[in-house]
Amino acid sequence: MTDLTDVLHRATDDLAPEAPDLLLDRAVRRGGHLRRRRRVVTVSSAVAGVAAACVVSALTLARTDGAVAPQVTDPGPSLSTPDASREPRVTVDRHDFGATFSRIVPGAVTDEHDVPAGRVHENGGYESTFLWNGYRVAVAVWPYRGGARAVCDQNVKGSLGTQTCVRVRGGWAVHDSTMGDQSLNRWSSVLRDNGFRMWVMIYNSADEKGSNSAGPPPLDVRDLERVATSPLWFG
């Protein structure tokens, strides 16, 4: 006997996000942004409340004895001012990710921009996307804390055995057994020994998410791993 619960589970058991570690990184960055924004709103509201109370008090005082007048003071630096120390520490300029990629895997690079546009990652990382020979590519680099092997092991734990950590030049790479010759989008994720994580993905079309109707992209995981382990990013 089959009930709907069983059907739903059977139909979705092997579904998983294509790039869980990038999804997690983006979620953490976005979540951090939401958290800070919430804090700024809370602080701003509190400050506004206190300021309003002060103005009322000051006006009351001014009205009562005529000696105290409300004053406007410098609000100080904006809470949302970006921290310069959070700029990426990779040696490649953030606008040259596409050019660096094509030095490792030769091809024509166009339509390069930040992800999200114009913003450096909060935790000192950076993500760029561009077209390589007409195929959408994303390259992300961000720092992590802890040993490369330990962090890699931690990352593959949730993959239900489909991912393993493999020692590669200068770090540990996440290898995914479900990603093969027929995979429509391919990626490489390497925890470099220097404390940075490199993530490289190629889609099978110019679209940000690839296409379900096109064939696999022209670069395989080995090509992407060559990019992710290249010394060019860090000088």
Next chain:
Amino acid sequence: MSREQEFAEFAGARMRPLYRAAWLLCGDAHRAEDLTQETLAKVFAHWGPRLQNPAAYAHTTLVRTWISHQRRRTHHEEPMAALPEAPASYDDSDLRMVLRAALLQLEPLDRAVLVLRYLDDVSVEDVATVLGLSSTAVRSRAKRALAKVRATLGDHLPDLQLSQESR
């Protein structure tokens, strides 16, 4: 363990269940990834000792975020007259495609009721709380949705049994 590490551990364990629910709601791998990412971002924004049941909070957030998207969207999905694109190689099983077709025929709230009740095994009362409906409304929606799903899945899964809500 840092706050971020704690969250990463949680996300690693819960990402697949969240993604599965997202896929059933969205019927599309790309939108399901976006929904999962947005859900985890919201959970991370509230991450801390005061979040007593993060798994339940995450599922509630996922469903509410999706419903909110449905309300904001200017163009809703068309009922499944035809698939927009050929299915990807990894998700072209008959069962999944038929199920997707069946779910996409439902109103968003009905779809959410089925996913919460039958994938996540949430009680009728909790589904009602998550969706802001009465328990009676949840039962009634579940009954209606099951009947539609049964009609679509009938040929493929003749042994599909309806649950208590439909009887």
